Amino acid sequence: MTRIILKTIKELNELRLSNQKGISFVPTMGNLHRGHKELIREAKKLKENLVLLSIFINPLQFNDKKDLSSYPRTINKDIDLAFAAGADAIFIPSVDEIYPKNQKKINYLKASENLSKTLCGISREGHFDGVCTVVNRLINIVKPEVIFLGEKDWQQLLIIKEMIAKNNIKVAIKSIDTQRDIDGIPYSSRNNLLLKNDREKLKLFSAELFRTKQIFNQTKTIELKKIMKKLKDKDIKVEYLEHVNAFNLKRSTSEINITMLTGAIICGSTRLIDHVFLMKRDPIIAIDGPAGSGKSTVTKLVAKKLKFIFLDTGAMYRALSWYLIKEKINYGNSEDLNSFLSDISIQFKSVSGSKQNVIINNHNVTDKIRTQEISSIVSSISSIKEVREFLVKEQRKIGEAGGIVAEGRDIGSKVFPHAELKIFLTATIEERARRRKNELEAMGQGNIDFEQLKNEIEKRDFDDSNRKISPLTKAEDAIEIISDDYTINQVVGKILEIYLEKIPKELHL
Numbered sequence: 172m173t174r175i176i177l178k179t180i181k182e183l184n185e186l187r188l189s190n191q192k193g194i195s196f197v198p199t200m201g202n203l204h205r206g207h208k209e210l211i212r213e214a215k216k217l218k219e220n221l222v223l224l225s226i227f228i229n230p231l232q233f234n235d236k237k238d239l240s241s242y243p244r245t246i247n248k249d250i251d252l253a254f255a256a257g258a259d260a261i262f263i264p265s266v267d268e269i270y271p272k273n274q275k276k277i278n279y280l281k282a283s284e285n286l287s288k289t290l291c292g293i294s295r296e297g298h299f300d301g302v303c304t305v306v307n308r309l310i311n312i313v314k315p316e317v318i319f320l321g322e323k324d325w326q327q328l329l330i331i332k333e334m335i336a337k338n339n340i341k342v343a344i345k346s347i348d349t350q351r352d353i354d355g356i357p358y359s360s361r362n363n364l365l366l367k368n369d370r371e372k373l374k375l376f377s378a379e380l381f382r383t384k385q386i387f388n389q390t391k392t393i394e395l396k397k398i399m400k401k402l403k404d405k406d407i408k409v410e411y412l413e414h415v416n417a418f419n420l421k422r423s424t425s426e427i428n429i430t431m432l433t434g435a436i437i438c439g440s441t442r443l444i445d446h447v448f449l450m451k452r453d454p455i456i457a458i459d460g461p462a463g464s465g466k467s468t469v470t471k472l473v474a475k476k477l478k479f480i481f482l483d484t485g486a487m488y489r490a491l492s493w494y495l496i497k498e499k500i501n502y503g504n505s506e507d508l509n510s511f512l513s514d515i516s517i518q519f520k521s522v523s524g525s526k527q528n529v530i531i532n533n534h535n536v537t538d539k540i541r542t543q544e545i546s547s548i549v550s551s552i553s554s555i556k557e558v559r560e561f562l563v564k565e566q567r568k569i570g571e572a573g574g575i576v577a578e579g580r581d582i583g584s585k586v587f588p589h590a591e592l593k594i595f596l597t598a599t600i601e602e603r604a605r606r607r608k609n610e611l612e613a614m615g616q617g618n619i620d621f622e623q624l625k626n627e628i629e630k631r632d633f634d635d636s637n638r639k640i641s642p643l644t645k646a647e648d649a650i651e652i653i654s655d656d657y658t659i660n661q662v663v664g665k666i667l668e669i670y671l672e673k674i675p676k677e678l679h680l
Contacts, residue, residue: 175260176250180312183262186221187314195220196315198306200228202243202360203252206350210319211256213347220316224253225262225309227269231301241440243363262313269308276311280304283333289420290326291435291444294410302327303334310335310342318342322676323349323357325431325446326420348676349446355381361441369438372407376436377445383432384447391451393432402436410435410442417448417675426589428452428573429678448675453479453574456670457583460596461643462546462631463603465654465662469596470578471526472663477576477670481527482569484579484586487517487562488553489540490531495552496544497534505557512561541614550631554638563641580635583646592670593649596662602655603628 177183187194195214199207207224214222226249233239246263253261270277282292282299292299310318320328332344350358355377356370365373379401387393393414402409412434414423423430433446456479458470467483474481494515495502502508518530528537539545552558566586569575577586583593598606604624611619635643645651650669654662671679 174250174254177260177262178264179268180264183312186260190221193217193220193316194313195222196309196313196318197222197224197258198309198318198320199224199226199249200232200242200360201226201249202245202363203249204350204358204360204362205352206321206323206347206358208252208256209347209350210321211253211258213345214317214319215257217317221259222257223260223262223313223315224258225264225313227262227264227305227309229269229301229305230266231270231304232298233301234296234298241364243360269305269312276308278304278307278311280307280334280338282330283337286326286330286333286420290411290413290415290433292326294435294442299327299330303330306331307334307338307340310340315342318344320344320346321349322346323359324444325417325433325675329418329420344672346672346676348679351377357445359443361443364441365438369441372405372438373436373443373445375405376402376407376434380432380434380445380447384449387432387449393449408437410437414449418673428589429454429591429674448677450678452572454591454670454674454678455570455573455587455589456576456592456594456666457587457590457646457649458576458578458594458596458666459580459582459584459643459645459649460578460594461580461603461628461635463607463628464596464598465606465659466578466596468659469662469666470576472659473666473670474576476663476667480569480575481519482566482575482577483519483527483529484562484566484577484582485549486519486529486540487565488558488579489545489549490517490529490536491515491558491562492545492549492552493536493540494531494534496548502552502555502558508555508557512557515561517565538614541610543611543616546631547627550634550638554634554640556640559640580643581641583649584644585641588646592666592673593646594666594669595645595649595651596654597651598654600625600628600632 177186195217197210197214211222228242230239250261280303282303287299322328328346335342352358354374356373379398383393383398395412395414399409399412414430414432415421416423416427417429417431428451430449431446432449435442435444458466460466467485471481500507500511516532520528520530522528528535563586570587583590604621607624608619608621652662652665
């Protein structure tokens, strides 16, 4: 096999022109190890792309010149390892190639203040600015479709994701979980700087993190002072040890589900980091959107793929509406309504595949609640304070253990405001009317007036968005997906991709 080693941007451009392939990019600073092997192997899964690995020791990342000069340089070993792992080409540029002296092409970036002024950023001033600058520069040079990064440097990964989003850089990011050696310590390009005693201290530190995780899984609590004392008693020099929100790196609070216990220690003259992720319950995915946006179908399929519970909140409102009509309840009277609600039981029963029946007080209403009659009244009934309070309470009970995908109109904003992933799924009125027409015709209802459907959907949107109690709204942190030009499977794939990249890989295992 031909070994393609590139040292200039000109050579890289020539390779791109001659291959006409997309690039899967693995940026490194050399001294490669098993973690880099796994990144290359993950990149190889995109078989249509060329896998390019770069080796560049970025001077902007070092606030200590001694640290820069002592950083391990093992170029020949790195070349052998990268090609053996499956890299198609290696880019080994000089400092002048990346940072030309005229500086005309260099865009010096600042890392997110919120993410970079904590944890490792406290002792490494300017480090993450250097990371953002070099990653942006390399992306502009390499022009990859996908960039592959490790979760060992979780803070760095979050900062790079934020930088890419903020600057609207058209590149996807895929990550892999922290790779560990047989003794439990994370692979690092600095590990070969450790003396035997130093490595033993790192081993003890990593073991203590995992021991704490085991305790947390049972008690859901962490006692940092006790952990710090244990480490000190083992003569481990701790630079920091923090329990933080895994996504914004702020101090953890009781309502946060996914957190991280993270720290840095000094072993001899070498600074090393490690972390574990902690989770109180399984993740929740909230999918909101207007009528006819495909929420129910998409939510069912996402839940099936992840083996989560499908919480069809819309069906709960429809079932209750159906039962109110059937029993001729005066739902305008609060006293009568509350008395009625106290005896309501709504259940979901799986039957086959992703299909589940909706049962209210022993009545199977799965098909009955999808009629035009119910569609025309469910919005007004769902706006009743007592109805919403009752069903939100029921939904939260179901969600206490997590592991659910829930759909509705206020799931991310009201029912599960701390959901790990919030999606706002929508489509144009014309598209939603077309889908509804097809659905009704498939159920045997002919002579559907398309314009009437459009008007009904438009009115439903207005009613849902303007009701006083829990209106249809896009949560601030929700990701909007407009599904007009996507198939159902494409929407499902997009949501799964977002979920799998948001939730740390360690928690998928």
